[in-house]
Amino acid sequence: MHDPKLGNSIVEALTQNNLEIKEDRLEILFQDFVASAVLGEKHYGARVPALSTGITERAVTLGLYASALDMDDVNWKVLTHPGSIIWPIATSIGIERGLTLKQVYEAAAYGYRTGATIANFFGPLHRSKWHVTATSGAFAATTTAAIALGLSKEQHLKALHICAMNIGGSSQAVLERKGAAQTNRASAISLGATSAHAALVGAPHAEEIWSGPRGLFELFLVEGATSEILNGIDNVAIRLMDANGFVHSALAAALKLRQIHKEKIESLTVVLSTSVSSILDASQGGPWWNPAHAVAALWESGDPTNLQSASEFLAVTHVEFEEMPIGAGKVRIKTASGEHEEYVELAPEEKTWRDVKWGKAGISSAADAYRRCSSFPLAALR
Secondary structure: OOOHHHHHHHHHHOOOOOOOOOHHHHHHHHHHHHHHHHHHHHHHOOOOOOOOOOHHHHHHHHHHHHHOOOOOOEEOOOOEOOHHHHHHHHHHHHHHHOOOHHHHHHHHHHHHHHHHHHHHHHHHHHHHHEOHHHHHHHHHHHHHHHHHHOOOHHHHHHHHHHHHOOOOOEOHHHHOOOOOHHHHHHHHHHHHHHHHHHHHHOOOOOOOOOOOOOOHHHHOOOOOOOOOOOOOOOOEEOOOOOOOHHHHHHHHHHHHHHHHOOOOEEEEEEEEEHHHOOOOOOOOOHHHHOHHHHHHHHHHHOOOOOOOOOOOOHHHEEEEEEOOOOOOEEEEEEEOOEEEEEEEOOOOOOHHHHHHHHHHHOOOOHHHHHHHOOOOOOOOOO
């Protein structure tokens, strides 16, 4: 039996300003967001977007750009991509209101907390039907906007209620692997801005958001099994490798094996979680979504930031799935000396890999990154 009091207590807790702000980590996440946005802007190819000057318009554009190459950050505990929703709204309000980077980081930190906590509360059943990055992300964007705009706790709570009655985002956008999930993120951004704005001007809101046939529990398959408040930062990783995030740990495992075993390989076997078998079957999305291509390319180049060519080893590379945490990966090679295996649960964030990504985007400092977001094109040096 679902308990609406539990849901209400969580939402209430998310309006409390009692969070430790981890500025060093937030600075890395922020710069990586801008790097992703700059590179994504090049992918979109539009020099100056038609709608890019107001808070919401700028934030939506930044969100689309930051997620364009599927290299925005990921929370491996709750399986969301929070940064491409949170940072666009924090940055856009920051630019409009003249906030310092410290104030932008604070707004983002509270957004990360809200997004992770809501995603965790909603649970795996919700995630099986709905795009949890979008649903929890709308709450995250709402909190981010509430903090950045200086809403009171009462207004913040009202904003979250307004958001709750308008969330959405089909997981079909993810399953097709054609980039449609970018617009789910953009929609969450705009809903967050709208919810905070509506609360700020005193718009009415629904009181009972959890129970009944029209409440969140039933409509959105919310499990509501935990009341844990997550800080939202500790489980967030930036994506630096030239492949989808689900294969990053396998790439790290393959790199370890490649550095140790120099002999000719007879076969490469990539082992990933059964939970991702349906989206990593190489049937759609091209090489980016093909684990065999990624690991074969890594064995060829030795560089996880350069996985373009896999021709030399693709024919001897195979993919299997077994029970393991989502995001973990195992690689097994067969050589004349026998079989060798490596398992990695979470891929590292090597600074050299980060330097490659940030270098391509021309990111030199957080202050420079913030300036870049003040106008388009982002790639222009300020």
